[in-house]
Amino acid sequence: MDKHKAYVVGLASLLFSTVVALAALKEARLDTYVSLFTVSYFVTSVVFRPRRRGPDVVGVVLFIAFSLIVAFKVAEMLLW
């Protein structure tokens, strides 16, 4: 299997196993899913180092989403 296919299969496995595992645990917070998607995305990117057509838009969007989630959690702890 070439590197690109291994990357896509690895990412798909991690994303969908995250959904299955968290759904089995009856997790009802969307931010938990998004945080784990972000971790899965960056782990597979580091392991397989895929070539890209341009800037890593998906990575940037996931990182911003993850940062917002963390920021809201911190604000929640500090303000309430």
Add this chain to the structure above:
Amino acid sequence: MGFGLAMVFFGVPFTAFSYWILSSVPLTALGLACVILGATIMLTPSSPVPIKVIRAMVEGSCVSVEALLEEFNVTEKAFYLPPREGRVYVFVPLRSNPHLPGAGEVMRVPMRVITEAGGCPGLLIFPPGSELMRLSGLSSGSGLEDALRHVLVDFVEAVESVKAVGEGGRVVVDLVKPRIRTGFPRFRMVLGSLVTSIAGCVLASCLEVPIVFDEEQADEERVRAVFRVIP
């Protein structure tokens, strides 16, 4: 690309439908996973320049080297020289010589096709692996095995994995599942097979000393090449 686009087109409405109509977080997450995967497939080409084209070009570049070696009836093993102006060159002695030229002599060879090192006439050849190594953007501080992996596994995808062991002035490189082959007998005899030649260029660049291609054992699954460091 098409599959990625289809996943994004499926994922976006599925996410919206699951979130606002079904109010199901796991299904919303499933939709998001489809969008992420689809966008990733769209943004990561299987290869910006098809890897088969690169391999064909590299294999094709051996033809002129083979012709040159045949013309001069070269049988001696090649010296891979450390980079000059960012490029690795190969010095091939034209005559059998029991006293190999030293590192200093080989590194000072004039930049001509037919040249001389310490009184030993030879050819100065530009091997195919030299430009590959330069284009791969190999950083100067890389370790031996990291550098080989970067060029041979990640950049050219010429082998599945690579190991290198240095022992007493010799470097043994183990290349697993080579994907490019050289059908040129003189090239193989003098510089090693194509993957070995690329490995030789990387070694000369990393060690910054001339190295001689010593021997090679190859089968379908792996290539084991031995290089000798010139003192």
